[in-house]
Amino acid sequence: MNDTILSVLIFTALALAALGAVKRIGLWRQGRADATSMSVGELIASLAKVPRRYGVDLHHVVARDRYMANTHVATGGGFVAAALLMVVVYGFGIDSAWLGVLLLLASGAMFGGALFVRRRRLDPPARLSRGPWMRLPKSLLVFSASLFVMSLSLVLPEGVGGMISGGILGLVLVAGIAWGLLEMIVGMTGGGSRITGPTKHAFAGALHLAFHRRPARFSTRDSAGIRDSALLPLDLTNPEAPLGVGKPSDFNWRQLLGFDACVQCGRCEAVCPAFAAGQPLNPKKLIQDMVVGMAGGSDAAYAGSPYPGDEPRRAPGQHGGGPQQTIVGASPHARPAAQAVDSDSQTVASGPIQMKAAPGAAGEATDGDKLIHEFKVLVEPETLWACTTCRACVEECPMMIEHVDAIVDMRRHMTLEQGATPGKGVEVLDNLIATDNPGGFALEARLHWAADLDLPRIAELQAAREAARDPRPVEALLWLGDGAFDMRNQRTLRAFVQVLRAARVDFAILGAEERDSGDVARRLGDEATFQSLATRNIATLSKYRFARIITCDPHSFHVLGREYAAFGGDYLVNHHTSYMNELLAAGRLSLDATRLATLGAVTWHDPCYLGRYNGEFEAPRSLLAALGLEVREMQRSGFRSRCCGGGGGAPVTDIPGKQRIPDMRMGDVRETGAEVVAVGCPQCTAMLEGVVAPAGEAEPQVLDLAELMARALVLEASTQGLATSTTQPTDAEVAA
Amino acid sequence: MKADRSSVAQQASAPLEVVSLVSLGQHPVSGRLRRAEQDARALELCLALERQSAPGAVSLSAWHASGSEIALGSEQDQALRGYLGMGLESLTLVTPNAPGAAPLKAVDQPVVDVWPLLVTRLKQAAPQLVVCGGQGETGEGSGLLPHLLAESLGWPLVEGIVAIESCDGAHLTALQALPRGQRRRLRVKLPALVSVDSAAPAARQSAFAQARRGELSTLASGELVHDAQAETFGVAPARKRPKRLKRIKATSARDRFKAAAAKAEGGGGKRLEGVSAEEGAAEILKLLREEGVLR
Known part of the structure; x- marks a missing residue:
């Protein structure tokens, strides 16, 4: 009899799960459709990619936490096997001793894994969500234990087996399995209700792997996955095309699916520099908020760490939304809603959350510089502007969720539709529009630091070569970047020019024809200004012949190398560390390591846009090795490097927190005991050099790798004259 | 013409007609056309006034006077759209009746005067309030436009407004900027023309999509x-x-602070209260003679 009950339970659970799945898919399909719809063949082909993407790419991320990876293999693998066998054995009533043994093994493995899940949940780290996730180990244990004992009856002799599966014990076991079915099978999709369980990640996650928006991230049988980190362009030619994401249904459906895949492991939270600095951003909460927005409701059920700071206002339950409601609320310039609806009392129900004016705030003129919110919203704009776009969350996410894409999409809406870029962001964007650089300088001023260096302009060089019928393209075009306006970065540039001259590189610069690459504009959501700069830069570059572009700025490196491709600019771009490494390997540079002997130990700070965005971790380290320096790695280095706080326009939007990101990073440097932190980015240099050491402690020196290289250069007689003229100011300033 | 409009015509339901005059600006470094700094601040004041009044109480329109038509997508068009991006639905281009047909061959650089166009148009539309920047960034940039308009229309002109506090159909209460951060509250009879300089709050960001x-x-x-x-x-x-060269006469920090914080000393000013119009006018004439403005 119990077998019959079990069979009915199993099929009821499966039916409910299927019902929930249809509903869940409906939620995702509220998002924007792809440009071209998917054929059935493509659908099947996508689904067929899941096993490889799961086994190789996803596991590669999960396996960074070995404990959890093994636990998950045992628990998850055991559950899937046990569930399938259970359907065969109890659902269809095909019982055999062999299947019984397999079921025992599967449920046993699951029980073993569940014990480890339970152990971790005894004192869970702060990054893990509580709530239903605390219930999960119990559900896992009860289900696997019940199933294990139940399946014993298949293996043991008839009499003993009957004693187990029948009677009171049998009923208890059936109840245990029913609990598990409810938690694991029905909870996977919610069974048509709004409440889903922790196992939702298995259902949505598998489909997310199949329909991921960035398929290039995944390896295939022929090639490894790439760091597909270029932002996707907006269509600005079509006035009907929406600009960014204002409400949850503006996301592409694949993004919504991705949000739903979140397993709330909090790895993103653990690595997020803004979260650690006490700024109001928590990537995990942000993704959960997007799920709330997609399904409609409030965030009261969220049981993880909230956005830091301002606790009462940011406590769960204070925010909510719906798929058709604006995420960040109306533009700060818009008329307060309470006034607009004066006639029909104060309530406008346009979803589960009512727009409510804050007491006393209505009617007062808002200060355009401050972010003021009178409404209950899904996400506060500060949350979105706190992101440094360092991609640490994306790198750590085992579910391959694209947090940065989502944040930039929402920023695009705020900048392009609402005109609500915060802080100094407006000034930077206005300068970019009016002068093509964020500081509002004249483009000729880009070269003031090089007045004595006589840098060759590519226009003149090419004209001279054409006149001389010299077919050679310029070996390297040096892209100066906006660091050229910054006095600190000018020292780096001078050092790099010295290295280039020592290696007799045939290089040239664009001079006043160079504009900002558009990095900051794009990260601040101003896609229009980015595209304007990009197309004009591409038009300029197309006039000249060069073998490659080299730059000291990882942001320019990323944008020129990765993001211009969508606009027809296809260049070989090298960061200066990679290029110097190449020159060294080719024997074009000779170094005297003894000159740096007094420097002390060095640590390398990986810039986000060089490392995580583009995968260059090796070149700087091999340069430091060639310089004969003692390298002490920070605990967070390589792909786990912590951001300096200078990316994504974060220094200009300047969202307040409890501490500053560069201070934390300099703390990491001090932990290693290194006396020098080697950097390769003008932003990192500025952020880290701005840190004041705690009283009584020596400040580690911040030096660009180009500067270290220039100090160790051994110059040949012919290049001596050129190089010494550039050495003197560098050395004088370093000594000071 | 509504010149003989009586006070009865001032119905409570009629919206306050506000016109913001905007011109083409030019970035001082790059020379690229943009929205003009002060005109944008003027429009910002109007938008703030519209926002703080009851819905429908203020009818705001922005005008740009141009001697010729502006082609879609041209640099001028892009620059004027900077104002639209602040949240306007439309911008009115006030152009001459028959543009292009006038004989322009007499001089190399024909200069079209746009203020007469504005006067004609303002007389027709008869708004209660006109707000503009104090000085343009392109053209002559003499800062005379508000004065010429006020003179031709016979309206009062108030310069250096930083905030419009309230506006009923007949009067306007506004704050005027004085040197050293001082503010003066003024009550101005409508219709009036007010101009805005760089002391006014900065203009909001221009949003691409709205533009x-x-x-x-x-x-x-x-x-x-x-x-x-x-x-x-x-x-x-x-x-x-x-x-x-600025010679610093102060010898101590205290002196320097006093020099920086002290109010400008008026010196020879005279305060007249309760005098007749003739006496006041006589005093003004006397002052103008003393200063050598009138001879």
């Missing part, structure tokens, strides 16, 4: 007028004027 959606509608009004005087001007690049 793209907004509409530039052309409205022909008045005859094309040439500025014969300006046509005779020779234009040359500006020369940097030598700057007088």
